[in-house]
Amino acid sequence: MNLNLAECFFQQAEQQPGHPLILGQELEDKTSYAEFQAKVESLSGKLRDAGVNPGDNIGLHYQSGRDYIAFVYALWNCRACVTPLPFELTATEKQQIFQYIHIDAAISSVRLLDQLVGATTTAPEAIPLTEQAVYLKLNAQCEAPPQLAGINAAFIRFTSGTTGDAKGVVLSHESIFERIHAANQILEIGAKDRILWLLSMDYHFAVSIVAYLTFGASIILPKNGFGITLLTAASRHRATLIYGSPTHYAMMTQDDSNASLPPELRLAIVTTTALREDAAAHFYQRFGRVLNETYGIIELGLPAINVSQSRDKQGSVGRILPDYALRLDCPPGQQQGEIIIKGKGMLDAYYSPWRSRETLLQQNDGWFRTGDLGRVDGDGFLYIVGRSKEMISVGGMKFFPEEVESVLEKHPAIQSATVFGVKEKSSWGEPAWSHLVLKENEDQPSEDELRTYCKQYLASHKIPGRFLWVGQLSYTASGKKIRNPDKLRTI
Amino acid sequence: MDIHDDLRRYIIKEALKGTAPEGFDDDYDLIESGIMDSLFMMNLITYLGQQHQVEFGMNDMVPKHFTSITALATFAQSKRESSADEIR
Numbered sequence: 001m002n003l004n005l006a007e008c009f010f011q012q013a014e015q016q017p018g019h020p021l022i023l024g025q026e027l028e029d030k031t032s033y034a035e036f037q038a039k040v041e042s043l044s045g046k047l048r049d050a051g052v053n054p055g056d057n058i059g060l061h062y063q064s065g066r067d068y069i070a071f072v073y074a075l076w077n078c079r080a081c082v083t084p085l086p087f088e089l090t091a092t093e094k095q096q097i098f099q100y101i102h103i104d105a106a107i108s109s110v111r112l113l114d115q116l117v118g119a120t121t122t123a124p125e126a127i128p129l130t131e132q133a134v135y136l137k138l139n140a141q142c143e144a145p146p147q148l149a150g151i152n153a154a155f156i157r158f159t160s161g162t163t164g165d166a167k168g169v170v171l172s173h174e175s176i177f178e179r180i181h182a183a184n185q186i187l188e189i190g191a192k193d194r195i196l197w198l199l200s201m202d203y204h205f206a207v208s209i210v211a212y213l214t215f216g217a218s219i220i221l222p223k224n225g226f227g228i229t230l231l232t233a234a235s236r237h238r239a240t241l242i243y244g245s246p247t248h249y250a251m252m253t254q255d256d257s258n259a260s261l262p263p264e265l266r267l268a269i270v271t272t273t274a275l276r277e278d279a280a281a282h283f284y285q286r287f288g289r290v291l292n293e294t295y296g297i298i299e300l301g302l303p304a305i306n307v308s309q310s311r312d313k314q315g316s317v318g319r320i321l322p323d324y325a326l327r328l329d330c331p332p333g334q335q336q337g338e339i340i341i342k343g344k345g346m347l348d349a350y351y352s353p354w355r356s357r358e359t360l361l362q363q364n365d366g367w368f369r370t371g372d373l374g375r376v377d378g379d380g381f382l383y384i385v386g387r388s389k390e391m392i393s394v395g396g397m398k399f400f401p402e403e404v405e406s407v408l409e410k411h412p413a414i415q416s417a418t419v420f421g422v423k424e425k426s427s428w429g430e431p432a433w434s435h436l437v438l439k440e441n442e443d444q445p446s447e448d449e450l451r452t453y454c455k456q457y458l459a460s461h462k463i464p465g466r467f468l469w470v471g472q473l474s475y476t477a478s479g480k481k482i483r484n485p486d487k488l489r490t491i
Numbered sequence: 492m493d494i495h496d497d498l499r500r501y502i503i504k505e506a507l508k509g510t511a512p513e514g515f516d517d518d519y520d521l522i523e524s525g526i527m528d529s530l531f532m533m534n535l536i537t538y539l540g541q542q543h544q545v546e547f548g549m550n551d552m553v554p555k556h557f558t559s560i561t562a563l564a565t566f567a568q569s570k571r572e573s574s575a576d577e578i579r
Binding site: 064111222223224 | 540
């Protein structure tokens with residue numbers, strides 16, 4: 001019998017049935033391991049009745065929270081695979097997922113149902129699962145790669161890009177299991193831990209939520225994102241870890257009450273995007289604590305975590321974990337270069353065209369090229385110098401600039417466009433800005449017109465905050481677009 | 492449509508899916524009722540920026556500005572006017 005992560009959770013639930021798994025904003029709002037197991041088993045039965053079979057791939061179109069976790073585990077318990085369908089994506093973006101990944105059915109929040117049905121080719125019948133959720137049997141728009149049947153798939157995560165760059169990352173139960181054990185050599189998560197969770201579960205689940213349920217921890221889910229709410233939830237439940245984006249920590253820092261962090265807190269983990277130095281400094285001034293940066297890659301898991309409490313190491317993502325090995329591919333005479341890693345829990349495959357782990361590793365002698373640039377200090381701490389893939393992250397939701405550029409460049413008045421993340425003076429992590437070149441003999445559209453145009457094709461977080469007109473875009477000597485804001489021409 | 496009316500329309504349409512609960516007026520507590528969760532707050536801020544040119548800074552993200560339609564509209568209006576003054 002293959003490993004199943006739902007069974008790992010069930011084993012934990014049998015060992016500590018009364019232990020709280022979910023803690024809400026209020027003290028009395030809690031769900032124990034046994035109660036959650038019963039919920040997962042009940043949903044599993046309803047899903048089987050609705051038609052879920054082992055090996056099916058089910059889209060999950062639901063807001064983050066305890067129900068989201070329950071649906072993922074119920075689907076795994078049915079031996080089905082999960083593809084997140086982030087509901088903030090537009091109908092066009094969701095259609096892209098359906099056209100790229102074979103999806104047999106979807107679970108949707110009733111509240112968000114209209115946004116999903118608009119992306120499907122037919123109007124599917126909605127079978128109620130709970131008061132808030134329905135099951136939709138879909139006509140899959142593409143065939144699954146035949147090799148998928150040979151993998152005990154748990155997740156297929158879609159990453160959009162320009163047409164040629166779209167990819168699905170296939171993760172098996174075994175790979176995720178290896179990842180969480182590799183990360184836990186450093187995180188040491190156990191039943192004593194209460195983790196304040198602040199991120200989107202569509203983008204963060206495999207090496208975080210799964211680890212918490214496997215190792216018996218409790219997850220604190222605050223009711224909103226205000227700084228005071230987060231601090232209250234952390235103190236009330238004596239959080240030992242916080243898992244959030246720079247934006248969440250900034251929200252806590254700017255809170256003007258006297259609220260503090262609980263003394264039990266041992267790690268304040270930052271993920272999703274690089275942490276600005278001033279944001280880390282403000283957090284330290286307010287709370288007397290350093291923030292713990294991490295290096296997470298969907299293809300690899302979490303190969304580096306900075307658990308140092310020293311301010312000297314702020315800015316580093318920490319040492320490489322024991323189960324991973326790190327190399328830098330540095331140009332001659334330079335101390336920084338592309339980060340290349342090998343270790344446990346690598347992706348099982350890219351979905352289409354199918355490229356297995358073995359194929360990927362053969363190409364690089366067993367190593368995975370991250371595309372990110374880094375340097376390592378004398379103590380072995382890794383610093384990310386640049387996200388060379390230029391992915392932009394807004395509030396923890398990631399996307400490629402090429403995707404937004406291709407939409408902008410289809411506008412009748414735009415000759416060419418560059419989209420880039422802005423790190424300075426940004427409130428929301430790393431908002432996108434754009435540089436645009438006007439087509440000859442066209443009138444310059446207003447910012448409002450451009451926003452309205454983008455809204456037809458792009459989720460809100462991908463729409464540039466600024467549309468700046470320039471005479472020409474910036475290119476490297478080899479003709480590639482420059483997306484580093486420090487190197488962009490502005491005239 | 493002014494900000495106040497548009498906010499009311501937006502909240503009913505997007506957060507309440509077209510059906511306002513009993514007693515839903517301009518002073519209805521959006522935070523205690525759970526309407527103003529993290530997701531809706533981010534969507535609302537994006538919407539106000541795009542439709543009404545109201546730019547929220549990190550220091551503006553405090554509950555008192557989000558507690559009701561009245562509070563939101565008053566704050567959004569003042570932000571928009573102060574931005575316009577800066578431009579003038």
